[in-house]
Amino acid sequence: MLIQLVSFELMFRGSLFTMVLIVSAIAVLTLVLNAGMIAVFHSAAEGRPRFTSLFAAFGGHSIVHLVLMLLMMALVALAMALVGYWIVGIADLERALFGTGYYGDAMSFGLGTQNFMLRALFVFLSVVAAVTLFAALFCYVVPLIVIAREGVFAAIGHSFRASFKNLFVLIFFAVNVMALSQLFFFPLFTISASTASMSFWVVAMILAAIVWGAVLTGAYYLSFRDVLLADEPPLGEPALDTAVAA
Numbered sequence: 598m599l600i601q602l603v604s605f606e607l608m609f610r611g612s613l614f615t616m617v618l619i620v621s622a623i624a625v626l627t628l629v630l631n632a633g634m635i636a637v638f639h640s641a642a643e644g645r646p647r648f649t650s651l652f653a654a655f656g657g658h659s660i661v662h663l664v665l666m667l668l669m670m671a672l673v674a675l676a677m678a679l680v681g682y683w684i685v686g687i688a689d690l691e692r693a694l695f696g697t698g699y700y701g702d703a704m705s706f707g708l709g710t711q712n713f714m715l716r717a718l719f720v721f722l723s724v725v726a727a728v729t730l731f732a733a734l735f736c737y738v739v740p741l742i743v744i745a746r747e748g749v750f751a752a753i754g755h756s757f758r759a760s761f762k763n764l765f766v767l768i769f770f771a772v773n774v775m776a777l778s779q780l781f782f783f784p785l786f787t788i789s790a791s792t793a794s795m796s797f798w799v800v801a802m803i804l805a806a807i808v809w810g811a812v813l814t815g816a817y818y819l820s821f822r823d824v825l826l827a828d829e830p831p832l833g834e835p836a837l838d839t840a841v842a843a
Contacts, residue, residue, distance in 0.1 A: 629654040
């Protein structure tokens with residue numbers, strides 16, 4: 598938080614290039630520290646907890662492949678945005694609503710101007726498919742890079758196959774996370790908002806975010822361990838830090 602405060606102060610005093618550079622540095626630093634939190638949970642699960650695991654992702658292999666992962670995420674997001682632009686053109690929702698559209702009849706493929714709901718459903722399903730694909734590609738890439746020491750492309754492949762093999766379980770996991778997050782934060786937000794002290798509200802929400810973030814990181818690590826790590830060894834023997842092919 599202190600790094601971000603200082604960075605934002607510098608950001609608005611510099612040029613656009615400086616702003617982009619600072620935002621990129623914050624993104625990389627946040628990703629590396631989050632990866633270190635996963636490594637901390639892994640070392641604890643292996644029976645040898647080490648605080649230094651927090652900095653495990655600062656090693657040469659990890660940080661290089663994490664940066665490559667960010668670049669891959671940007672490229673995939675750009676490709677999906679272009680495909681999404683084309684899909685919106687096919688659906689031509691403006692014509693369906695108002696009888697005229699930017700793309701013209703050539704892009705509507707004979708769907709007709711009255712089928713707005715059908716076209717909207719088509720766009721919605723396309724968005725869901727894109728989000729699912731993006732999440733599957735990058736769901737477990739970070740722990741595969743930091744813990745299993747895989748390269749970014751191998752990690753993306755393993756993450757994609759593992760996520761689709763466990764798709765319904767992961768959807769259930771995500772729904773639980775969202776529901777429990779609401780249950781956790783809503784009462785705290787209500788109690789904090791009822792007080793006249795803004796400082797109390799800010800401190801309470803920060804502490805709650807830290808605690809809940811640690812819980813979610815541990816739950817995410819356990820899902821990774823269940824889905825991708827090798828089978829557990831007999832009790833009392835250390836587990837291998839290797840990932841099995843999904």
